Amino acid sequence: MMNISCSFSHAKLRKLSGTYISVVVNYLQNIFKLFSVNDFYCFNPFAESFDLICTDGNKSIYLQLRMATYRSCNFFIYIINNTYKTMQDINNRKILPALIRGFFDGFYCGLTDYSNDKAAETMQPKKIKEVMTENYESVSVAFNDTLFYPISCLNYTYDEVTELLKGIDPTATDMLQLVKKACRTEECFETMKTEYCRNLLTMLEGHYPALQTYFETHAEDKTQAGDTMTGSDAAIGMGVRTVMAAYAEGLKTGGRPEATLRQATVFRLVLDVVTTLLHDEPVDTTSIENFEELVMAVCRTSHNIDVMTDEMNRMHEELITTETKQ
Numbered sequence: 001m002m003n004i005s006c007s008f009s010h011a012k013l014r015k016l017s018g019t020y021i022s023v024v025v026n027y028l029q030n031i032f033k034l035f036s037v038n039d040f041y042c043f044n045p046f047a048e049s050f051d052l053i054c055t056d057g058n059k060s061i062y063l064q065l066r067m068a069t070y071r072s073c074n075f076f077i078y079i080i081n082n083t084y085k086t087m088q089d090i091n092n093r094k095i096l097p098a099l100i101r102g103f104f105d106g107f108y109c110g111l112t113d114y115s116n117d118k119a120a121e122t123m124q125p126k127k128i129k130e131v132m133t134e135n136y137e138s139v140s141v142a143f144n145d146t147l148f149y150p151i152s153c154l155n156y157t158y159d160e161v162t163e164l165l166k167g168i169d170p171t172a173t174d175m176l177q178l179v180k181k182a183c184r185t186e187e188c189f190e191t192m193k194t195e196y197c198r199n200l201l202t203m204l205e206g207h208y209p210a211l212q213t214y215f216e217t218h219a220e221d222k223t224q225a226g227d228t229m230t231g232s233d234a235a236i237g238m239g240v241r242t243v244m245a246a247y248a249e250g251l252k253t254g255g256r257p258e259a260t261l262r263q264a265t266v267f268r269l270v271l272d273v274v275t276t277l278l279h280d281e282p283v284d285t286t287s288i289e290n291f292e293e294l295v296m297a298v299c300r301t302s303h304n305i306d307v308m309t310d311e312m313n314r315m316h317e318e319l320i321t322t323e324t325k326q
Helices: 010-015 018-033 092-112 125-134 136-155 158-165 175-183 186-204 211-217 232-253 263-278 291-299 302-325
Strands: 002-007 039-042 049-055 076-079 089-091 229-231
Touching: 089 092, 089 232, 092 125, 092 136, 092 186, 092 211, 092 229, 092 232, 092 263, 125 136, 125 186, 136 158, 136 175, 136 186, 136 232, 175 186, 211 263, 229 232, 232 263, 232 302, 263 291, 263 302, 291 302
Parallel strands: none
Antiparallel strands: 002 049, 039 049, 089 229
16 A cells, blocks of 8 residues: 655645546546556545555555646646656566567668658568668678677676676677677577567568567567566666667668767657567557657656656767767
8 A cells, every 4th residue: 555645736726626626536547557556545635635545566656746737627736755766677578579679670760761762661561671681681780789788788787798798809709609698598599589580581571560560479478487577777778779779770881870860760769669668569649649748658657758868868979979989
């Protein structure tokens, strides 16, 4: 059980009717669904402040809402403790396929973003097949360069990764063998190969690795005893890093290393990879009216939004620094 104190501004409170109170309750119910809250009880909703008692299932829930305005009802909800921080564990079995799908998504966008083709044309089966066939030999090189670090982070501690890299000469090292080491176990390596081949063959056949297809493919994946879990902060960071690095690799492979990362493309890539990490199906966008609502629907919490944007900023700086040195 968990108590959350809420209060309304006095001016707005006096204007609230029974209908508006119902809207408040419905709004909070929708918020709590995101955190698997089974039920909550509202005491004395017409008071200046009231308590919400929530049952949270099997794990603790930490909630924070920044001042929120419901679309058609001019009221404000304040959560007294607005230091919101929540992190869930995500199965590595879910993270690895999400990163690999994200790589192919980002790499293809890098190859096509600055082409003379219109955006709709680049999604046509003939064009997808053509682009991937022309760049077939570059895919594995970019994949190994991009995924080595994220996969290492899934399977090793930071100190272990540092130790792993000691004495390695990148110019004289087989990157595939290095990625195999990053996988640590034969099971992880086989999963990586399966997902790599699945995505590559899909695109060589002229199909794009769409989110709906991804979720359908992995619908039966279940957590098993002994599975390794990774915190959502780290998983989101890996996802952002993967798609942005893959996008940059695609630009470089397509002969446009100096091209600016397109903000619209980067946000779409990042939101898609976060969707595959935090959701079990594509986000329903039918009632979403603006970009801010979309971001919240995908990330689920303001904390996750902060984690995502912080990593985007870090990666952007890193890519700019790398380009400057070359």
